[in-house]
Amino acid sequence: MSRDPYKELRCRALLPFLLLLVAAQSSSAADLTQPPAILREVGETGSVDSRKQILPYIFATETLDVVLGAAIGASAWPQEQSSLFGAALGTTNESWGLFFVGTSLHLPGAKRLFLDFSASLGQYTDLRDYIDGNPEYPDSRAGSNDSDPNDFISGEGTYSWLVLNFKYVLPIGHARQSVIANYALDRGILVSGATGAESWNPLRSGRTLLQLEPFMIERTFDIPEDLDGGRTNGLAFSVLHDNRDFSPNPSRGTTTTVKLARDFGQFGSSTSWTTVEGKFSKYFFLGSTRLTRQQVLAFNAWTADSPTWEEWETDEGTVYDHRPPPYLGTTLGGYLRMRGFPQYRFSDKAAVYYGLEYRVIPEWNPLGSLSWLRWLRIDWWQWVPFAEAGRVADHWNLRELHSDMKWDVGLGLRLMTAKVVVRGDAAVSEEGFHIWAMVGQAF
DSSP: OOSSOOOOOOOSEEESGGGGGGGGGGOSTTTTOOOOEEEEETTOOSSOOOEEEEEEEEEEETTTEEEEEEEEEEESOSSTTOEEEEEEEEETTSOEEEEEEEEEEEOTTOTTEEEEEEEEEEEEEEEEEOSSOOTTOTTOOTTSTTOOTTOOEEEEEEEEEEEEEEEEEOSSGGGTTOSSEEEEEETTEEEEOOOSOSOSOTTTSSEEEEEEEEEEEEEEESSOGGGOOOEEEEEEEEEEEEEESSTTSOSSEEEEEEEEEEEOSOTTOSOOEEEEEEEEEEEEEEEOOSSEEEEEEEEEEEEEEOTTOEEEEETTEEEEESOOOTTSSSEEOSSSSOTTSOTTOEEOSEEEEEEEEEEEEESOOHHHHOGGGGGGOEEEEEEEEEEEEEEEESSOOHHHHTSSOEEEEEEEEEEEETTEEEEEEEEEETTEEEEEEEESOOO
């Protein structure tokens, strides 16, 4: 299962580009689940003041037409290590949505227990899923590696979710003495307080989290019942070893995650299913120059499988059972993995993905010096050329998953504004050009 359900932000226009903070509406999918931390500029003492932003926005997508809305975000609030975001939108095609995200909320009475949450309620006139049912492609396996990009179903419907993530910080490594990290920054660059990259041993370096994630997601279409988008609820359990020096924008270290998700088929779920995931990221510091404050090479590898997946052939076609919904589990495409393709473009029983980013923070920061942008408190901007490759398959086989892979290339712009990293990525693939906006690094 992917970290959270996602909301598409594929844009034809984003005015102005600085309104990337609207991505707070999209849930915490982009690795917002991190160990709790407090960010201070060098020399700051005492309690950290909360940093709040209110931003109107306008953009356009293929499925939403023109979107108008507003987003509000607050970092270091209501607690020093936590953040809250909310957004509302309305569209010219009569869609609407409400979104809420919270991170690292310290639960009372439990020193090492924190909560992330993501919630949404929305009605949309053009929902799309890459699943079988399009009459123009009767013999196609929608969402497969070789499927046609136009083989999807669409209709009016709802897309709502509630995802809670309880994360327990183990008393080992850098979290043995300090549960909440304290980072000291110089205009957004880490100066002291690194919480990893000293050793591969989790007992000595980094922070390790046990995470329990109850989820409830409903995605319905105004189309025949046998093509219903699906309802799912269940639990996910994961172990995260975060061995990065600075989790929001790492320059050294690694992260390793193993995750098991299960829908038990109860409480109105469309079917029961199970997925397993593994993810590994590595960061290489390439130094600084007269023109750059920081250069980092970031690598990410991810794979997933659904061991409960069943399928068989009938006179009416292929029947699937005990498979995760196409917007969860073993899926590629969108702002997190394979950004040159539409959201949830590929889904099957198994998947593999690789991403490589070259992250450069220039010494020159014109956005931070413009008087009319000072309220955004932009510490740095970061230019990020990137490349990705991946594929899905009907079974987990190392050779097959590494043959006939899809790929894309792109360029990203990241900002640290009010001590929150936001990003906009543009990517091109054989299926077109896509622009995405989101909170947090891609990995």
